[in-house]
Amino acid sequence: MKISKIINVAIIGCGKIAEKHATILSSKKLKKLKLVAVCDTKKNKAKKFAKKFNVDFFDNIDNLLKLIKIDLVVICTSSGHHYSNALAISRYKKNLIIEKPICLNLSEAKQIIKKFEKNKNYLFVVMQNRLNPMLKLLKEAINKKLLGKITSISVRVWWCRDQKYYDQAAWRGTWNLDGGIFLNQAIHHIDMMQWLLGPIHSLSAMIKRRLVKIETEDLGLAIFEFKNGILGNIEVSTALRPKNLENSVTILGESGNIKIGGLYMNNLEIYELKNKLMAKSLLKKYKKLNKNNHHLFYEDVQKKLTETNTNSNQIVDGKEAIKSLEIAKAIYQSVIKKKRVFLPANTRINNQHKKLLSELRK
Ligand SMILES: NC(=O)c1ccc[n+]([C@@H]2O[C@H](COP(=O)([O-])OP(=O)(O)OC[C@H]3O[C@@H](n4cnc5c(N)ncnc54)[C@H](O)[C@@H]3O)[C@@H](O)[C@H]2O)c1
Structure with a gap:
């Protein structure tokens, strides 16, 4: 279901990657997403984190979801906790983002998917590299058969x-x-x-x-x-x-070779395509794109949650x-x-x- 008002977001797990999520959600660039609360089983960590981003804090998911009006939850806990966290959140019928990997077991991943489908809630998993401009260039080159066989x-x-x-x-x-x-x-x-x-x-x-x-x-x-x-x-x-x-x-x-390297897969190290014209136009298209992949991910999430006719199909469910x-x-x-x-x-x-x-x- 599409949400027309401001979307209240809560982050579970106040560690390293949560900082990146909270910074983006608090940047005001994403006008419809608002970080309102965080939760960590280590209460002091949650408190410190909440102070930095000026939001409420909890040390228990149930208390957070019972007491605060939340539309979207982001799981940033250690990977082995993703499954139990997702099940807890599904009980409150919230939309969910899970940091990669979805969880650690196939049968558990299937259960998570089933629960969110049944509830008709959105379930996204952060695979932000798919939004990397150089990888999008590579994907388009493959789709357009520019590398031949x-x-x-x-x-x-x-x-x-x-x-x-x-x-x-x-x-x-x-x-x-x-x-x-x-x-x-x-x-x-x-x-x-x-x-x-x-x-x-x-x-x-x-x-x-x-x-x-x-x-x-x-x-x-x-x-x-x-x-x-x-x-x-x-x-x-x-x-x-x-x-x-x-x-x-x-x-x-058979018609070309592409190597993308650099520490963040941001460098086109080999770009040899037989079709020079197409090669040039692809490069022009992707060279100038925004490189903050987590930010691009949230732009897609915002679109998915608020717009009816979005064809933002690059987001990973x-x-x-x-x-x-x-x-x-x-x-x-x-x-x-x-x-x-x-x-x-x-x-x-x-x-x-x-x-x-x-x-x-x-
Ligand atoms: N997309 C990416 O590129 C990317 C990058 C880094 C980490 N990650 C993923 O993010 C997740 C977290 O990684 P991190 O480096 O931030 O870890 P971290 O150890 O820095 O933080 C995890 C936090 O979760 C808290 N926590 C654990 N279980 C909890 C629970 N049940 N309820 C509430 N809080 C709980 C811990 O106390 C800790 O503060 C991992 O799944 C990791 O794979 C993704």
């Missing part, structure tokens, strides 16, 4: 997340609350791969823990076969030292978000089984953490 895609996430990073919060690097680097850092890249080139047919993967003391992996490799025959690979590492080195996607085709979760779970399934996994993945591939731990111990 595509042969392969290669993705590199070479980041530095040292022990200090993992020690910042107890949930980081744990199977139950974080889920491993394919579910945390690389979920964006997995989403990007399937968004750009379509469904994945099968995959094979390996993971290792190399430089930090955590439960999950800090290095992972996966190779993919897409349904359309394209082959791909992804290399994810948080074990780079001393700093981030690369964050890139390269697509090779639950059904779109579950695709990357399914691929990430299949990656871990492949690690456990030590063999190629075919999609759709088995919904029961949920908590197999013991097997993953023993795999990493080797």
